[in-house]
Amino acid sequence: MIGFTRRSASSVLVVLTAFVLAVTGAPAASAEPPAFVLRDGVSQPVFSYQNAIRETAWVETGQDLDRDGRIDRVAADIIRPAEPAARGRRVPVIMDVSPYYACCGRGNENQKKTYAADGTPEQFPLFYDNYFVPRGYAVVLVDVGGTNRSSGCFDDVASGNAVVNWLNGRARGFRSPAGQDTVKAGWANGAVGAIGKSQDGTTAIGMAASGIDGLKTVVPIESVSDNYAQHIANGSPIVTPENDGSAFTYNERAAQLCQPYEQDNAARAGTNGDYNEYWKQLNYAANAKNVHASVFSVQGFQDGAVAPNQFTLWWDAIGRAGVTRKAWLSQAGHTDPFDLQREQWVATLHRWFDRWLLGVRNGIEREPAIHLEQTPGQWVDLPQWPAATRQGTLWPSAGGTLANRPGVGTATVVDDPAIDREQWATQDSTARAVFTTDPLTRPERLSGTPSVTVTASSDKPVARLGVALVDYGPASTRNTVEYGSGIKNLDTRSCWGESSAADSACFLDTTADLVDVDHVIVAVGWADLGHYASLEHGVALTPGTPYTITFPLTGLDHVVPAGHRLGLIVGGTDAMLFDPALPRLDDTLTFTLAATSVTLPLAG
Structure with a gap:
């Protein structure tokens, strides 16, 4: 079982030369040594979570959406292993771009970001940091423009892409929200995987559809691929203009400064239900030809918040575009697979990120593409979908x-x-x-x-x-x-990675909520x-x-x-x-x- 992980002295005594030859086709001496240890086909937890580097970079987006006369900066909270950095070795990034880190929280337990008195990030929501940082990954959680510690207004794809550009040396980052002391991501190898549920996964899809260089894979969970279809049902608006949008996620500053921006977006969206230029720009499935990243999608067929047509539109589009793809499909509602099949999900996601961010030739892309829940708790693996x-x-x-x-x-x-x-x-x-x-x-x-x-x-x-x-x-x-999730919490917890005093790797266990x-x-x-x-x-x-x-x-x-x-x-x-x-x-x-x-x- 994959559970709480501990460092083992023997785990670092691994000969990497054969692996480097297998992956790069070049002698080990001619390549930068990998910043990870491979055993039994997967990266091992050999780096300290307690001593990981925790920091924030404020990254310029190139826009001034809040119209304050300054280029907007989005906050990227970073946790990365210290040991590779000390050896001059660079690591890949797992990124979750979200507007919810302050207002609403993430995951089944609605975890929010927390900070020390000096502003250093302490709690990183979800298990990604606890599990993957000891295995040689950095985890970067980005506040969408205008939310939590970011300036600007809600432009989620631009927020995420700005940080990808910074990680690849194409954008400027700073050590403070308004200061001029710059910071570079010399510790990053430029490979990024974007993951997230709901709005966060929608952002990942939008980033992939933008074709941004450096984004190697995306893992959208219960996410939107066509914003028109999410807000308007074949010509019939679903919500009133005043209830549509993400203004509720704004920080106090953005709530005031972003009113003109939101009003402009509402005017461009229109109220007559027509599919216009505004909505075409937000139809990511229509731009699947731009996707260079691999895609691992998750969808519940009983999701009332993000209907399954969002998955089917995206799945069909990336299939036609020849994108390498994989999917988990359940009979649940708006639910993270971490709360459906926890052990198998973590193991599968681990191998997926190893393949696309570390370059491990583990063959996961040649395994059955579909993991399908046919009835509650009964799963099968299939070569393709639909059937x-x-x-x-x-x-x-x-x-x-x-x-x-x-x-x-x-x-x-x-x-x-x-x-x-x-x-x-x-x-x-x-x-x-x-x-x-x-x-x-x-x-x-x-x-x-x-x-x-x-x-x-x-x-x-x-x-x-x-x-x-x-x-x-x-x-x-x-x-x-x-809008039920199809799961319920138990009183027990299981642990997935390493913990600190401020960030536990232990999460409430769940079981199927049956009726x-x-x-x-x-x-x-x-x-x-x-x-x-x-x-x-x-x-x-x-x-x-x-x-x-x-x-x-x-x-x-x-x-x-x-x-x-x-x-x-x-x-x-x-x-x-x-x-x-x-x-x-x-x-x-x-x-x-x-x-x-x-x-x-x-x-x-």
């Missing part, structure tokens, strides 16, 4: 049936923004219409991205659409309803009917006129057991997704069932 080999189409029909031929009749729903998709699935309501198949005679695996084609008319010039795909039948699942249910919503999707022809140009609807729109649902990998029924729900506003401050539409939708269908990705 769909064919598509099947089902049509709803009057009377509530869902069958493999076009239906007949119409269905009418009255938009009710107080009713959510879980209520759609379980309660009688005029806010939705439900259609189900007969009980399945054999299991059916759905693997990939479903899509729907909806033909509907509205009695108003506007209309939101909501669609849910439901597995009706008894099951024991992870508890992810209402018995009679249905599972396995995929969802939303749209504005006025964007039926184009995401770039929405139009006002002519009341009573039917319009046809096709849009994807969220990705899934789910087996519908024999005896269960598959259901399709069509409705209007989903209260679980849409901001209640958005304007009420109060429309009535009439669906033409013969021209409404769902297309399913079928495996096997």
Whole structure:
């Protein structure tokens, strides 16, 4: 088991010459000796965590977003092993760029950065520092512009890229927020791996899509690849402008100075749901051709905060671009794999970083690309994803049936923004219409991205659409309803690396949070009917006129057991997704069932 690590005197007595020859193809004497020790195929914890160098560099971004007349500087808190530096050997960097280090914390226990009285960083959230610094890595945690100890405003990719540039000698760093005493990263070998969950992973994806030199790998966990799809559901804004954005993460100074910047961004984003130039710049999946880093992505299929379509968009795009890729896929919610399969996750991440940051030829890129949780706690390794080999189409029909031929009749729903998709699935309501198949005679695996084609008319010039795909039948699942994570904390702790008085390597253990249910919503999707022809140009609807729109649902990998029924729900506003401050539409939708269908990705 990988647990609390201790230095061993014998572990440093390793002959490195053969390794250098294997990696570089050159004699050891002609190459800089590696700043790590390799045994049993992985880097070893031979360096002191207690005596590691802890420091901060404030790095120029090249922008003045807060408009104070000075180039913005982002704070990069650094912890690195002292021994390689003393020998003149350089180390790679594991980086997490986040706006949350002061306001909200990171990880299951919401850890925040802490500092000594002189400002020296003491606690580095998560286990990366405890585990990897003794193995010859530096860990650098960067405050996004305008958050914690950084100046400037929220430009996450620019914040991360600035530090990558500094680590490679292409940007200036300073020893204080406003002073002129410069500091260089002579201890860094220029290789950077960016990791993070949620917004942090979104930043890593954006950095990769920028093509920045020096970024060797990214590990985005439950992260956004297309900001338009995160904020706007196929033309329908999900939140009001005043509730959209990251202003809540700002430090006191930025909260004042960045108001013009935020107002400008809101104006460029627009309120009509159109996919415009602002959103195109934030569509990282569309720029996958620029990605030079390897990618190790993580996604939960029941994540309500960052829907699985963010993963599927990214996965498909980097696949088409020929990027080396790997993924862990679970049935959990917005959850770090550290809290799903801790021992295997740490071991896999260790080998991944060894491969791409230390250059260890461990073959991990040739191993099965997919680690998939099929049912709670039951994982399999697969060569690729999705597994769909064919598509099947089902049509709803009057009377509530869902069958493999076009239906007949119409269905009418009255938009009710107080009713959510879980209520759609379980309660009688005029806010939705439900259609189900007969009980399945054999299991059916759905693997990939479903899509729907909806033909509907509205009695108003506007209309939101909501669609849910439901597995009706008894099951024991992870508890992810209402944005649940699917895990729960235990009273015990396990340790992953070395600790200091201010930074413990021991974290609460977790277990699956299971619940018995009679249905599972396995995929969802939303749209504005006025964007039926184009995401770039929405139009006002002519009341009573039917319009046809096709849009994807969220990705899934789910087996519908024999005896269960598959259901399709069509409705209007989903209260679980849409901001209640958005304007009420109060429309009535009439669906033409013969021209409404769902297309399913079928495996096997």
